[in-house]
Amino acid sequence: MKPLTENILTKVIKKRPTHAYKGTFGRVLIIGGTLQYGGAVIMNALAAVNAGAGLVTVATDPANFTAIHSQLPEAMVVDFNSDLIELVQHHDVILIGSGLGDRLDILKETFAAVYPKQVVIVDGSALTLVAEHHLDWPKSQLVITPHQMEWQRVSGVSIAQQAFEAFNVLACANFNVRPILVLKQFHTQIYTPNDIYELNIGGPHQAMGGMGDTLAGIIAGFAAQFFLASLSDAVLAAVYTHSAIADELAQTQYITRPTEISQQLPRFMKKYAN
Numbered sequence: 001m002k003p004l005t006e007n008i009l010t011k012v013i014k015k016r017p018t019h020a021y022k023g024t025f026g027r028v029l030i031i032g033g034t035l036q037y038g039g040a041v042i043m044n045a046l047a048a049v050n051a052g053a054g055l056v057t058v059a060t061d062p063a064n065f066t067a068i069h070s071q072l073p074e075a076m077v078v079d080f081n082s083d084l085i086e087l088v089q090h091h092d093v094i095l096i097g098s099g100l101g102d103r104l105d106i107l108k109e110t111f112a113a114v115y116p117k118q119v120v121i122v123d124g125s126a127l128t129l130v131a132e133h134h135l136d137w138p139k140s141q142l143v144i145t146p147h148q149m150e151w152q153r154v155s156g157v158s159i160a161q162q163a164f165e166a167f168n169v170l171a172c173a174n175f176n177v178r179p180i181l182v183l184k185q186f187h188t189q190i191y192t193p194n195d196i197y198e199l200n201i202g203g204p205h206q207a208m209g210g211m212g213d214t215l216a217g218i219i220a221g222f223a224a225q226f227f228l229a230s231l232s233d234a235v236l237a238a239v240y241t242h243s244a245i246a247d248e249l250a251q252t253q254y255i256t257r258p259t260e261i262s263q264q265l266p267r268f269m270k271k272y273a274n
């Protein structure tokens with residue numbers, strides 16, 4: 001296992017080309033946020049917008065529309081009960097699952113609509129639904145972001161067995177599509193097709209609801225915009241950025257709120273752009 005270091009940031013984060021426009025930095029579609037979990041998609045979207053995604057749309061329960069607009073007027077909204085097929089196909093990056101609750105119908109419709117060029121990030125409730133209903137993974141570039149219990153549900157590898165990387169590698173090989181696995185925990189591990197990395201920064205100041213929703217949004221923003229880097233590198237840089245900002249904040253704070261991490265993204269990223 002390789003340590004994930006700060007070097008990944010200068011490798012991935014690039015100075016913006018002068019003639020760029022919003023389309024240069026990708027279209028992200030976030031799908032999730034049932035009534036109980038509206039906050040999850042707000043945190044996804046705050047992270048994706050602050051990470052620099054060109055256009056961000058949130059497909060969610062209409063009850064969340066006003067809250068999303070008041071927090072983040074940069075984001076667009078769509079009713080997730082409407083026909084999603086065309087919408088899904090018009091985006092570069094799809095992030096599905098944070099606060100998706102029990103909406104298996106929406107997950108199946110999305111997985112069926114995606115095509116191989118798209119990046120699909122599967123988080124939160126979507127992972128639990130895949131496990132419960134034995135769904136095939138979407139035929140796309142796939143990133144999954146489970147915490148240890150979600151990974152146990154999805155892969156059958158128990159939390160105790162997860163300490164042995166060979167079990168996790170084997171489980172990934174059994175997928176119908178090869179994923180990039182972000183296995184979240186204290187010292188998160190990232191399984192890419194070529195290597196396994198361990199994050200050696202971050203800490204218990206991050207142990208708070210919404211922290212994973214925020215990471216998923218940063219991954220979406222980086223995947224949308226840093227497409228010249230490999231998808232693996234974009235994911236690695238996002239994982240490092242999330243905890244590096246949290247650690248900076250923790251120098252003077254007891255806890256680091258997910259929404260604060262998102263607010264710091266533009267300032268933090270500027271230091272590494274070259």
Ligand SMILES: NC(=O)C1=CN([C@@H]2O[C@H](COP(=O)(O)OP(=O)(O)OC[C@H]3O[C@@H](n4cnc5c(N)ncnc54)[C@H](O)[C@@H]3O)[C@@H](O)[C@H]2O)[C@@H](O)CC1
Pocket residue numbers: 036037038039040041097098099100101123124125126128147148149150184185186209210211212213
């Ligand atoms: N404000 C919001 O709207 C929030 C919505 N959320 C959404 O709530 C849904 C349910 O997710 P949850 O993760 O809360 O519930 P889950 O039931 O999926 O997972 C929590 C269970 O996993 C266990 N566990 C074991 N190892 C763990 C680890 N390393 N990290 C986290 N849990 C571990 C916990 O003890 C607990 O029993 C997801 O869709 C998620 O995106 C959460 O992100 C919390 C905030």
Ligand SMILES: Nc1ncnc2c1ncn2[C@@H]1O[C@H](COP(=O)(O)OP(=O)(O)O)[C@@H](O)[C@H]1O
Pocket residue numbers: 124146147184185186187188201202203204205206207208209210211212213214215
């Ligand atoms: N003690 C800790 N040290 C480092 N990182 C942590 C710690 N506790 C939680 N995290 C990080 O917080 C995030 C939690 O993700 P997740 O459980 O999916 O949160 P949520 O679903 O509530 O948004 C992960 O990125 C995880 O690595």
Ligand SMILES: [Mg+2]
Pocket residue numbers: 123124147212213
């Ligand atoms: Mg989560």
